[in-house]
Amino acid sequence: MTQISNPLLPENEFLPDPEVHIFDGRIYMYGSHDIYNGRTFCLGDYVCYSADVNDLSSWKYEGIIYKRIQDPNGKRFSLFCGLGAPDVAKGKDDRYYLYYFCGGNGLISVASCDKPAGKYEFIGYVKHADGELLGKKQNDIFQFDPAILIDEKIYLYSGFCPKSFPKLLAHGAPFSKHGPIVAELDDDMVTIKNIKFLGIPTIFNSEGTSFAGHEFFEASSIRKINNKYYFVYSSINNDELCYAISDYPDRGFEFGGILISNGDIGLGGINHSQALNYPGNNHGSILTIGDKHYIFYHRQTNGNSFSRQVCAEKLLIDENGRFLQSGMTSSSIDEYPLRGEGKYSTSIVCHLFSKNGTYFYSALKKKKHPRLVLRKIESEMKQVITNFSDGDTAGFRYFSFISLKNIYITIKGKATGVMIVKDSLNGKIITKILIINNRSINVFKGETENLFGVKSLYFTFVGKGHFDFISFSLRP
Numbered sequence: 001m002t003q004i005s006n007p008l009l010p011e012n013e014f015l016p017d018p019e020v021h022i023f024d025g026r027i028y029m030y031g032s033h034d035i036y037n038g039r040t041f042c043l044g045d046y047v048c049y050s051a052d053v054n055d056l057s058s059w060k061y062e063g064i065i066y067k068r069i070q071d072p073n074g075k076r077f078s079l080f081c082g083l084g085a086p087d088v089a090k091g092k093d094d095r096y097y098l099y100y101f102c103g104g105n106g107l108i109s110v111a112s113c114d115k116p117a118g119k120y121e122f123i124g125y126v127k128h129a130d131g132e133l134l135g136k137k138q139n140d141i142f143q144f145d146p147a148i149l150i151d152e153k154i155y156l157y158s159g160f161c162p163k164s165f166p167k168l169l170a171h172g173a174p175f176s177k178h179g180p181i182v183a184e185l186d187d188d189m190v191t192i193k194n195i196k197f198l199g200i201p202t203i204f205n206s207e208g209t210s211f212a213g214h215e216f217f218e219a220s221s222i223r224k225i226n227n228k229y230y231f232v233y234s235s236i237n238n239d240e241l242c243y244a245i246s247d248y249p250d251r252g253f254e255f256g257g258i259l260i261s262n263g264d265i266g267l268g269g270i271n272h273s274q275a276l277n278y279p280g281n282n283h284g285s286i287l288t289i290g291d292k293h294y295i296f297y298h299r300q301t302n303g304n305s306f307s308r309q310v311c312a313e314k315l316l317i318d319e320n321g322r323f324l325q326s327g328m329t330s331s332s333i334d335e336y337p338l339r340g341e342g343k344y345s346t347s348i349v350c351h352l353f354s355k356n357g358t359y360f361y362s363a364l365k366k367k368k369h370p371r372l373v374l375r376k377i378e379s380e381m382k383q384v385i386t387n388f389s390d391g392d393t394a395g396f397r398y399f400s401f402i403s404l405k406n407i408y409i410t411i412k413g414k415a416t417g418v419m420i421v422k423d424s425l426n427g428k429i430i431t432k433i434l435i436i437n438n439r440s441i442n443v444f445k446g447e448t449e450n451l452f453g454v455k456s457l458y459f460t461f462v463g464k465g466h467f468d469f470i471s472f473s474l475r476p
Helices: none
Strands: 019-023 026-030 046-052 055-066 087-090 096-100 109-113 121-125 147-150 154-158 181-185 192-197 216-225 228-235 240-246 254-261 285-289 292-300 308-315 342-345 351-353 371-377 380-389 393-401 406-422 429-435 438-447 453-475
Touching: 019 087, 019 285, 019 292, 026 055, 026 087, 087 147, 096 147, 147 216, 154 216, 216 285, 228 254, 228 285, 254 292, 342 380, 371 453, 380 406, 429 438, 429 453
Parallel strands: none
Antiparallel strands: 019 026, 026 046, 046 055, 087 096, 096 109, 109 121, 147 154, 154 181, 181 192, 216 228, 228 240, 240 254, 285 292, 292 308, 342 453, 351 393, 371 380, 380 453, 393 453, 406 429, 406 438, 406 453
């Protein structure tokens, strides 16, 4: 059986903000679409991937499902993006409805299709009963990152509250100090029947609540699991996806906890200064298949926020319906660890940091730090860790070893030193691989004691120069 590893999609695909749904027995993944080396967020048209509900190892590219120019505001760009984070639901009329925002216009657009991964067509903007657009009416808030739930009623969620909190945007609607809204929609899927605040606090009204320290920022997502409602969001900390839980879709939410941090911040008491991976903005959703649950999220690459890739991890849930925070892995949602033999691309790295720690990924590249980039390797575009230098560490979790005797690393660059390999973050050194200065692609070997069981691999370079860390091979 094909192994599953992070990132889930091809190395040259950048699909952040993943919303993953099951329609008619098949899984469909929607999201924004970053362009590698793009100048801002979400510059690509919407694409879709799908997978068999019983086999998450092979994702099928469904192609472009919606183009930016189909939206009346499609030519408008801003800091916020081209086509922003979408969500999709199957309507009561058996058609599929795509909700999104475009160009930072503060509105929620809607497109529709008769297939989950067909060609969607623009049908309008979410509007009040009097016809005025949501986001334009007095007391409306700026609309951002919509989520849609069709239960007994049709619910739309939206909201945005950054720390800086500018009073007004160019289009007039203010950000919401009161958190996200929930709007009940009519059967036409665009007209609001009623609207109110959901009750998820921001940093401006969280004092004394269970949300303090993990207040709402953006990235609304909603799921109904075992008759409880889970509102997933990106907290003000930005790197983490948190959730709130309620018996109702439109009220009564309590803070549940952290689902995932793309820096593993929060696990084992790790704080932001101790992040095990370069953190950045986060957005994602929960997928439930039977009694198994997964969190889909994105990681940053290329030293900035505009080249994000989808990853996923298993979620554990307790008897009270509370999820435990999951950690980043290379083995992703597979039932089993990765095989402890064979060749692996360094694109599956889950922990990456320098001897000086990490930094929060923003628009600017930090060339003194290691980062994932695309390189042409043997006539094919591959993702590698570049600028790997003294004190940098790359961690890969988890592998199942029966017998390991040799580790080969493939690198390209001008460097001399030793690659130290451990079986966990603070674990036992299993080999030291000598690296000799060579500008071309080269392979270096280290011998190990016989290693067996489920282990991680952490590679730390000690020496001079820097290089591209391309791949590693494990051999018995």
